[in-house]
Amino acid sequence: MKKSLLMILMMVVIAITAMGCATKGDLEKVQSQQMMTGAKADQAAQDAQAAKASADAATLKAEAAAARAENALKMAEERERIADEKAKMADEKAMLADEKAKKSDDTFQKSMRK
Amino acid sequence: MCRVIDLSRLCSRLLPIAVFIVVVSLCGCATTKSVREEYQPSAEFSVAKGDDVIGRLAYITLEKGDTLPDIARHFGLGINAVSAANPGVDIWVPEAGKRILLPLSFILPDTPRKGIVINLAAMRLFEFKGDIESIEVFTYPVGVGTEERPSPRGQMYVDHKVVRPTWHVPASIAADHLKKGDPLPAAVPPGPENPLGEYAMYLSKPGYLVHGTNKPASIGLRATNGCIRLYPEDIKKLYANTPVKIPVRMVNQPYLLGQHNGVVYLEVHAPPEDIDTIEFDRMYARLKSIEKEPGRKLDWSRVKKVLAEARGVPFPISEIGNGRGIAEPVEFSHPTELYGRPEVPELKKDAWSVLAADLPDEIDAVRLAAMINHQGPQIPARVLSNNGSYRVIAGPFRDAKEARDAVKRLKIDLEIDGALIEPVRKK
Numbered sequence: 001m002k003k004s005l006l007m008i009l010m011m012v013v014i015a016i017t018a019m020g021c022a023t024k025g026d027l028e029k030v031q032s033q034q035m036m037t038g039a040k041a042d043q044a045a046q047d048a049q050a051a052k053a054s055a056d057a058a059t060l061k062a063e064a065a066a067a068r069a070e071n072a073l074k075m076a077e078e079r080e081r082i083a084d085e086k087a088k089m090a091d092e093k094a095m096l097a098d099e100k101a102k103k104s105d106d107t108f109q110k111s112m113r114k
Numbered sequence: 115m116c117r118v119i120d121l122s123r124l125c126s127r128l129l130p131i132a133v134f135i136v137v138v139s140l141c142g143c144a145t146t147k148s149v150r151e152e153y154q155p156s157a158e159f160s161v162a163k164g165d166d167v168i169g170r171l172a173y174i175t176l177e178k179g180d181t182l183p184d185i186a187r188h189f190g191l192g193i194n195a196v197s198a199a200n201p202g203v204d205i206w207v208p209e210a211g212k213r214i215l216l217p218l219s220f221i222l223p224d225t226p227r228k229g230i231v232i233n234l235a236a237m238r239l240f241e242f243k244g245d246i247e248s249i250e251v252f253t254y255p256v257g258v259g260t261e262e263r264p265s266p267r268g269q270m271y272v273d274h275k276v277v278r279p280t281w282h283v284p285a286s287i288a289a290d291h292l293k294k295g296d297p298l299p300a301a302v303p304p305g306p307e308n309p310l311g312e313y314a315m316y317l318s319k320p321g322y323l324v325h326g327t328n329k330p331a332s333i334g335l336r337a338t339n340g341c342i343r344l345y346p347e348d349i350k351k352l353y354a355n356t357p358v359k360i361p362v363r364m365v366n367q368p369y370l371l372g373q374h375n376g377v378v379y380l381e382v383h384a385p386p387e388d389i390d391t392i393e394f395d396r397m398y399a400r401l402k403s404i405e406k407e408p409g410r411k412l413d414w415s416r417v418k419k420v421l422a423e424a425r426g427v428p429f430p431i432s433e434i435g436n437g438r439g440i441a442e443p444v445e446f447s448h449p450t451e452l453y454g455r456p457e458v459p460e461l462k463k464d465a466w467s468v469l470a471a472d473l474p475d476e477i478d479a480v481r482l483a484a485m486i487n488h489q490g491p492q493i494p495a496r497v498l499s500n501n502g503s504y505r506v507i508a509g510p511f512r513d514a515k516e517a518r519d520a521v522k523r524l525k526i527d528l529e530i531d532g533a534l535i536e537p538v539r540k541k
Contacts, residue, residue, distance in 0.1 A: 101204060104485060107485075107528055107529060108528075109336070109337055111485075111528050112337040112490070113260065113332075113337045113338070114287060
């Protein structure tokens with residue numbers, strides 16, 4: 001009887017142990033899966049961060065390019081304004097020179113009378 | 115099998131060929147280089163029957179110190195003609211190196227080709243000699259009357275001629291001079307102060323003359339009191355060539371149409387803002403009539419351009435199909451000396467002079483000095499630079515009186531307040 005109880009007990013222990021091993025394996029599997037998931041999650045997070053950083057960098061780059069373009073336009077407008085002013089001053093100078101020459105010519109013509 | 119080439123023999127054969135090529139190339143360069151001719155002054159032209167255009171256009175490149183009045187006189191032109199043919203060129207300080215057009219081609223006025231014809235609009239006199247089969251024309255630039263005292267139009271003749279005339283001052287002119295503070299005597303004897311110059315031809319219309327001048331720079335200007343002025347060298351020739359009683363016709367034809375070698379030319383002397391309606395309509399009617407002639411095709415866009423520019427130069431306005439037109443313009447070499455250019459003597463410390471102006475701008479100073487130099491009689495003047503400004507100094511004058519007279523003339527004629535500069539006294 002004792003022997004049969006002992007046998008039964010041993011079988012139960014072995015079964016429980018086996019069940020425990022199976023559970024441990026599952027646990028390890030789960031743990032492993034969890035680790036993998038965690039790693040994947042980390043990777044995904046990192047990727048997301050990298051993508052965000054990249055997007056931010058691209059945005060910055062685009063903004064910088066836009067700023068440079070605007071600056072270039074402003075400078076071109078300024079140059080055009082300066083050129084217009086110079087042309088206007090040159091025209092005024094030429095007009096004054098023409099007026100002076102015409103006045104001289106009129107004075108000279110008068111001096112040629114008897 | 116290899117062939118041995120004797121290089122020395124090859125070179126000796128190639129050398130003459132190379133020399134030949136070099137010589138031909140140089141000849142080619144010589145022919146493509148423009149040839150400049152020397153101007154041969156001549157006021158005389160032959161006019162073929164049915165022909166209306168005489169002369170030939172020319173170009174010249176200006177040198178430093180040239181003025182358009184000096185260029186005009188040397189080439190037998192009036193200042194108006196040179197200036198109109200070269201719009202935008204400064205009369206007194208033109209750019210050295212500038213190539214300008216000499217309008218040495220003219221369309222004859224639309225009048226009988228007999229005696230003297232003066233086209234007031236073109237400021238040019240034509241004297242016709244010969245008969246209908248063979249006509250010679252002598253042509254000279256002239257100065258004409260002002261707007262207030264215009265030259266008369268119409269038919270008259272040369273009544274009499276005088277060498278070294280006395281100028282009997284008309285009352286109206288005497289009054290004008292008195293107003294300016296420049297009283298004139300009743301008569302001005304022959305000499306440098308006489309505005310008639312050395313020769314005068316009195317016209318049948320009283321008070322009007324064709325005469326010389328003591329102001330050569332006035333030829334091509336509307337500056338007389340109605341008389342016709344010529345350069346001294348031109349009146350001398352005209353006087354010798356012109357008999358008394360020769361008919362003189364004065365017309366005002368600003369739009370001249372003429373034909374030469376099958377091509378129709380238009381010459382315009384009135385700018386668009388100064389249109390003479392009657393003459394314009396007359397010209398237009400003639401153009402329409404010419405257009406109706408068989409084989410004629412007028413370039414109306416060209417007509418408009420010539421009218422707008424009014425350069426006083428004959429331009430072709432009909433297609434030069436079978437017609438050859440006038441010869442291509444010639445390039446003149448710049449003369450060593452320009453005839454009649456005022457000489458400017460050296461300033462002397464022991465002579466009187468006059469400070470005419472002290473100007474910041476060199477061009478203005480050079481212009482003023484040129485105008486003073488071209489007064490009649492001449493007042494010599496030059497520009498001296500002085501610490502960033504430019505002084506126009508007139509002189510040298512023999513004595514204080516001569517210097518004061520110059521100051522007076524500068525004030526009356528050019529509205530300049532000159533300052534006497536005393537000579538440096540020797541110690």
